[in-house]
Ligand SMILES: [Zn+2]
């Protein structure tokens with residue numbers, strides 16, 4: 001077995017055997033995992049624009065001024081800005097296999113979605129579709145983080161998850177450091193949707209949204225097969241306000 005794989009597994013076992021502490025303030029957790037309630041409420045970003053994820057002074061009308069001026073848009077729901085402590089920790093799910101972060105971060109996003117449903121700001125989708133990972137990456141990472149997040153959200157919101165609906169059929173360059181246009185070129189033709197599946201209204205799920213290029217490419221592939229994509233969900237947003245289109 002690859003040494004880095006073995007080390008990763010040993011580290012995860014070690015973490016599980018240590019006292020359960022908040023990953024931000026290191027205080028012992030009497031219940032739950034990953035983050036304490038105090039850290040979560042201290043870093044609650046309040047209302048966020050459903051167009052660009054920037055801060056909003058009031059929830060209604062759900063979008064900031066520049067986003068309200070856009071004709072074409074799709075609701076993008078995130079729990080935290082990436083440049084905040086809980087948002088920054090989101091990357092540790094994928095990079096370090098820090099799965100203790102899944103429950104508190106998915107709770108926060110599920111709560112935000114539930115609130116938006118109650119306010120009539122967001123339609124309820126039929127199915128959740130996680131951003132797929134190329135199969136060649138699975139042995140190294142051991143899991144698709146977007147699938148874990150979609151499963152956790154599906155459980156909390158009583159929605160089915162359809163990871164088999166779309167596959168990533170071409171490996172792409174690491175998107176880190178690429179511009180929006182480079183990201184879009186990098187993603188051309190990389191998703192393949194299973195033909196003939198019953199058409200549905202979908203919510204696409206990922207860990208972090210940076211430019212929205214991955215969501216847009218995946219949505220375009222799904223729409224070509226007749227599916228509707230009504231919204232995007234991500235735990236954290238690293239977007240600049242009013243940048244998403
Ligand atoms: Zn804490």
Ligand SMILES: [Zn+2]
Pocket residue numbers: 049050051052053054063064065066067068241242
């Ligand atoms: Zn906006």
